[in-house]
Amino acid sequence: MKHLISTLLAIGFAFVAQAQDNPYAIFGHESKVTYETTVKEYLYILNSDTSSNTYAMAFNFDEGQVLFLDKKDSIIDQVTIEPNQLYRWLSVDPLAADYPSLSPYVFVANNPTNAIDPDGRKILFVNGHYQDNWFGRNILNVDKGGKAYWGNGFSRAAQNFFKDYSKITSSNFINGSSAIGIDMSGQDRYDAGYEYAKENIKVLTADMVEGETFKMVTHSEGSAYGAGVAQYLIDQGYKVETVVHLSADEGDEFSTPTAPMTYQLGYDGDWVTGNKRISGINKSGLVNSGLGWLRVHGSTKNASVFDQVKDLTTVQTQDNIGMVNGEAAAWKTQIPGTTPNGTDFTRINGMGIMNRDGTPKN
Numbered sequence: 001m002k003h004l005i006s007t008l009l010a011i012g013f014a015f016v017a018q019a020q021d022n023p024y025a026i027f028g029h030e031s032k033v034t035y036e037t038t039v040k041e042y043l044y045i046l047n048s049d050t051s052s053n054t055y056a057m058a059f060n061f062d063e064g065q066v067l068f069l070d071k072k073d074s075i076i077d078q079v080t081i082e083p084n085q086l087y088r089w090l091s092v093d094p095l096a097a098d099y100p101s102l103s104p105y106v107f108v109a110n111n112p113t114n115a116i117d118p119d120g121r122k123i124l125f126v127n128g129h130y131q132d133n134w135f136g137r138n139i140l141n142v143d144k145g146g147k148a149y150w151g152n153g154f155s156r157a158a159q160n161f162f163k164d165y166s167k168i169t170s171s172n173f174i175n176g177s178s179a180i181g182i183d184m185s186g187q188d189r190y191d192a193g194y195e196y197a198k199e200n201i202k203v204l205t206a207d208m209v210e211g212e213t214f215k216m217v218t219h220s221e222g223s224a225y226g227a228g229v230a231q232y233l234i235d236q237g238y239k240v241e242t243v244v245h246l247s248a249d250e251g252d253e254f255s256t257p258t259a260p261m262t263y264q265l266g267y268d269g270d271w272v273t274g275n276k277r278i279s280g281i282n283k284s285g286l287v288n289s290g291l292g293w294l295r296v297h298g299s300t301k302n303a304s305v306f307d308q309v310k311d312l313t314t315v316q317t318q319d320n321i322g323m324v325n326g327e328a329a330a331w332k333t334q335i336p337g338t339t340p341n342g343t344d345f346t347r348i349n350g351m352g353i354m355n356r357d358g359t360p361k362n
Helices: 002-021 134-138 154-162 186-199 222-235 305-314
Strands: 043-046 056-060 065-069 075-080 121-127 173-175 213-219 239-246 261-267 283-287 317-324 327-334 345-348
Touching: 121 154, 121 222, 154 213, 154 305, 173 222, 186 222, 213 222, 222 239, 261 305, 283 305, 305 345, 327 345
Parallel strands: 121 173, 121 213, 213 239, 239 261, 261 283
Antiparallel strands: 043 056, 056 065, 065 075, 283 345, 317 327
16 A cells, blocks of 8 residues: 555656646647746836827836836836835825925825824814904904814824824814803703714714724813713713813813813913813813913913823822921922923812922912
């Protein structure tokens, strides 16, 4: 048996070897067989312009060449693409208006690996109250809703903060303004936001797939409205990762969902809101902005506010005991080095932050 198997294997190997040398030998045809291994594959694209002499183009990626072909695939012309001509953007950056110092064609500052949407997120911007009149332009510092409500570069700054570079369209912006500013309570606006999300869930979740998540930035009246939107999304099984409430109006009249990581930031002396803390937040802070009463409320919708929000996420405090004005006292101070952007907080999580000597901050 072993001898028979060895004989069959030998015959088989001989047949294979012969077939590889001349696959037609079994039919009695003798031919010298050669195998072409040097032919390169090209990307072949037809020219849609039928009036052109160029019938098609062939791209040789190994050599960096583009071949222009006629109907017989004869080469009319060829061009070698230099390295510095490769990888150019062919369309303008959709957020080019936010970065006038950059060419609109560089796209994400020519840093696509840093400006991608790695895990599928969507940022929602919920604006607050605005009025298209003198009061809106001079006191509230805003007379339009939607994207125009926010300062220049705000959406890009939000993307950098959240590390989310997904495309921003009109569906990212939500109008959370009341009609006249005194016609709705915080809870009314929360309820209105919840109903808005219910009626517009298809728009809010368009093109999203399983596992994608939301981030949210709100301002003024939009904080209560946005909290309602966030709650409805959560109720429908969507994940809201982070919420940032800026200069929240009537913060003591509504609650924000506890599932997201939620920050509340305002400027000390905001007479519009009174800086009431929202129930359900993880961390809050008031900033010693040094701004006058005309600007203190509206300035938190500028791009620079995210430097302060970043500092809110990292700031730490310490307890102190000592003598203040000749009397024993205890006070909290901001630990130096815990705010990389140099933000000076006057309150953190509702607790007053003093100077290092225990005296109040001006």
